[in-house]
Amino acid sequence: MRNLFFIMFLFAVTAIQAQTTISGKVLDEQNLPLPGANVWWLNTTVATATDAEGTFTLPLTNKSNKLLISYIGYVTDTLTVDSPKYITRTLKPSSGNELNEVVLDKTRKSLERSRVQATNTSTMSSKELLKAACCNIAESFETNPSIDVNFSDALTGNRQIKMLGLTSPYLLIAEENIPAVRGASQAYGLSFVPGTWVESIQITKGAGPVINGYESISGQINYELIKPVDDIPFFLNLYGSTGSRFEANAHVNRKFSDKWSSTLFLHTNTRVAKNDMNDDGFLDNPLAKQINVMNRWQYNDAEKGWVSFLNFRYMRDEKQTGEIDFDPDTDKLTTNHWGSEINTDKADISGKLGYVFPDMPFQSIGVQAAFNWHNQESYFGLTTYDIEQKSFYSNIIFSSIINNTLNKFSTGLNFTYDNYGEFINTADYSRTDNSVGAFFEYTYDNADDFSVVAGGRFDVHNRLGAFFTPRVHLRYNPWREATFRASAGRGKRAANIFAENQSLFGSSRVMSILNSGGKIYGLDPEIAWNYGVSFIQGFPLFGKNAEFVVDYYRTDFQNQAVVDLYASPQEVLFYNLDGKSYANSLQLELNYEITHHFNIRTAYKYYDIKTDYFSGTIERPLQAKHRFFTNLAYETHVKEGGRQWKFDFTYNWMGKQRLPYTGSNPAEERFDNYSPSFSLMNAQVTHSFSSVFEVYIGGENIGNYQQKKAILGSNDPFGPYFDTSIIYAPVFGQMYYAGLRFKIK
Template sequence: MYLKTSLLLWLGLISISVFAQDTLKNVQIENSRKSLQKSNRLTQNAMVMSSKELLKAACCNLAESFETNPAIDVNFADALTGTKQIKMLGLTSPYLLISEENIPSVRGASQAYGLSFTPGTWVESIQITKGAGSVVNGYESISGQINTELIKPLKDIPFYLNLYGSTDARFELNTHFNHKFNEKWATSLYWHGNMRQAKNDMNHDGFLDNPLSKQVNLVNRWQYANSQTGWVAFITAKFMRDNKLAGQTLFDRTQHVGSKRYWGSEINTERFDIATKIGYVFKDMPFQSIGFQNALSHHNQQSYFGLNTYNIRQRSYYSNLIFNSIINNTKNKFATGFNFTADVYDELWQSADLSRTDNSAGIFFEYTYDNADNFSLVLGGRFDYQNRLGAFATPRLHLRYQPWEKATLRLSAGRGKRAANVFAENQNLMASNRSFSLVDHHGNIYGLDPEIAWNYGLSFQQAFTLFGKKADVNLDFYRTDFTQQVVVDLYSDSQQVLLYNLKGASFAHSFQFDFNLELKKHFDLRAAYKYYDIQTDYWSGRAQRPLQAKHRFFVNLAYATHIVEKGRQWKFDATLNWLGPQKLPYTGSNPAADQLPVQVNGFSVINAQITRTFSSVFEVYVGAENLTNYKQQKAVLGAQNPFGNTFDASIVYAPIYGQMYYAGLRFKIK
């Protein structure tokens, strides 16, 4: 029997052909696919999180989807908005290229809160790539790439329901409706809503621990696939409205806006997106394909923080044309194409109009060699012109070599360049009375220069058997060198945020060792140790980046019982995160009551969840976060006088509320 399968992967529209010449016999294979996968066949240092991994914790949105992943660090951004920020290789999310189905998504105006705009139930998988990524997706990535794949309509089930509630008064509803017209056409409609209307002040400082909030999120997806003609197409339309109200518990938005009676903040965001993807696999040449991606978005945020106004509207268009083929044989592949991006910003901070228009166009070429055995190489380059960054080249290199069985060595190097949107990216600092001071004025980006960095990486992966059980170890070391950087200085003055161009050195060293062991069938251990050395030359001298632990330790245990009659099963998951000492921003010029120590000690946080599956279509889950009940004692400086110079709710190094419990259910119609 001759079997030939041609797949169009929407990770850059790459065509993969599989040929088999053997006669197939009746074979039954029983194997459970890991929810977090890292293949030794990939040239880049990448891992894939499936939707199964997201079910291990209360990942209500994308920002909360990485709690069980050792590659990503999750922290609270401030003590007011409840927003979580992520870091990779010790660098915050602006240095990551975050995309949805390989179309850049969290960027510009959405940097601060954009990860919370994608509900976890919409996600099919997440691909995480460390270090310099592919040139196909752009030039901005420096520390890595995170790509989210949404559920595909042709593979979806007719109906899905998820209900969630927690002791911190957050309630959430997710419903999925899917209709398959025939083997070629299908559509999905997803509705997400969440709200928190109860006021919580567990540390009794007079400020809400979490904002009062409401979010409505809708997406409609259409998919067309014709294996006979080779055409594939997606159309996705999304609408989102998110409202947050933070500040003092006695603040009333109908009475106190613009006054000094009580401090409050509102962040109201509306966003509309429409994206299309069209791909064609050449019928007589399944190794050759062409794809065309287009995306329009409108992001509008109206907000105030106390007496300070911050409004930003971004209208964007993105287009990417990609052609994939081979050179002589399938060992030598290439991808080439053209990108175009246009961004129109209407931005207002206090009384300063910061509106601008950005345009960029670029061409790229990426060559891949794979001997289908123990060596592969990806060499890519692109040339771009951006109206404020000028003309520049972006080289990237990835190598994979397997020196012996089940061992993989990877090397990577690459350059990234980006324009820092200093206000949108630092909205957490607006939860304070610090003034923003832009020191340099000769550059083209708020008077500042663009950021440029080189990233170098080395990783080693070894799979083996320990006591008759599957195990593997991974060692990663990455160095990021900034040749240009916008320094966000919180060391020079307690009442200011100084923003200036780097004068001197700035680097980030990241080392990670992780160990995975199958303790017994369906019982897995995942452990990791991470070391960060991230230093910058500030005006006051070279110092470690504030709010960044040098040492982190991570342990995840996952156990599932055997599936019994009618699909009944128990699942148990627990995650421990230990963060070492952290250096804090300077508060020495404040009165003693509003000062924090130079450095804080380490602490641990434990999260756990139990899931009971009653059948293949119904399950319930209960869980807890912060079981150790560790809380930051002084989360809001100057809480008694929030309009004074010392007010600061942006210095958050630990949870600000104690134990939180939640429960939910999932129901499917297949």
């Protein structure tokens, strides 16, 4: 399979051909970019759409010299182009009096798959995030078929996400293309980003671009925060649930000048009541409270080509869980009652500075820098676990073209520094990681039916050594409404085995590392190759739009930090892979517009994920081999004043999952080898009374499915059979919520 990478690279190079193009940028009446504007040659099928920055590239054709640019709500612009050039056009708003205008009522999808990018990327807009009570982005993927959302344990209520059958540590999770959820924050980091702060989320399957780093293996998730220049003066969101969770979010925005804007983001949540719906004596969800504050500044001088962002953030998160009768003032680190507290402080400073050369708008240079402090102090029963991480990340990127805009490249340098203070009881696992890397990425895009992105980076790491990371992505449109993609690439990472597996602290398992002399907890770095293909076909069905998608990806591990839960129910082993470990992922997706404003999104997923453990080749635990997903979304037409109804329903069916070995336990403290299959249903109704005020109500786990036995040894939590980590289904039953949103525009 590794030879596939070199075959694809050779094909990409030989497929590139010289072609003359035009490129440009489309702006609105305020000189802001217009993403999604249509650009095409009159009476031809040669067309494209502007990207998020409003830019486009289009090949010249001998069939027409009339270029048309259109966008809903704006007057279509027509110009004559006879030679290669860069064009900047400002569209005029439609007055509504043009007699010859044809007005199309087309609602932009809240979840869109790119047809023009070489990478297999889908974008979730803020509209998609509002389909559920997206309290934080860990909970924002319930309506996305590409991401699997599971509970990590029976104590914390924490959501764990997976893509291509692999857990989040194998994803590169970035905030505006700066790596964000990594290291010490792997377990809970996604829950520290409020959903109302997020403008959009880009999900890339497979090995992503090399610009952001070498760590991604199964994919990348990049979330974009709301831009101060686009924000409204005031936003308020209030939320409450039957699970006693209450939340408040507020954004306050101010435009200080035509160049400077700032938004203050405020978030707080709390859970105050004790819930034990399965009567096992343990809290189903932790008692919790969080305060989260961010001040975000934006400078924008489009005329001179400068744009910059500066963010300041602080967060304090506190969780208490364990037995119902646990009192931390009297029972902490005693055998009176089993309990746990997880207290986290987090502070960030990040900045971005970009410059686009005014006389060469296809050329730019950007600098990214971020400092992060993450400090978690926690205990689980009689075990203390503390981890502090101080990180610095910097990246400089230069982008330009080679001869013409068909051939683009990006190159640069980045530096990463991580200082960890990590302690389990008195055992000290403190360490320092640092790396310096250089990357180069080449893009060929004829803006019509073919594009390729081929990149590589060379890094020197104090513990991973010196290594090269190659990656390539291809896109080909063989016929109308069809897109074929292929990708291949390598990833390498240091597994933070304790931070990434904190759910195992909620058990009596002894953690044992089979030291092989490696530099990462005595283990070697994880190395994997990812290969994938994707095909999208749009077609009309009964007069409406339909879309069929097939994604197939395979991940092959050269080495892996194996987490072995099959050796003994009283132990977890960490050791280097000796043999094979792979993950095959197949996703079939069918999306259909039933009627105007009424859409259905369906998906079937098949996973074949196995690892060679000491006890043999076994399926990866707690991963369903078969999954089925359906999302129904309907919204009424917007009436005068902004009145509207929205209805959303999501159905998930999970097949049986292989469970960790418990066969040597007493009969009453065992699980079967496989869990039962089950279904989950979520729904939400939103009513906008105006463009200013709306309310929403919803329910999660409406069918009230619960894992019957969630905690082994709950009657003797300090005994040898106690385990809260074997969770395959919800512990909490039905949960209903309501909230309101208020906006001042």
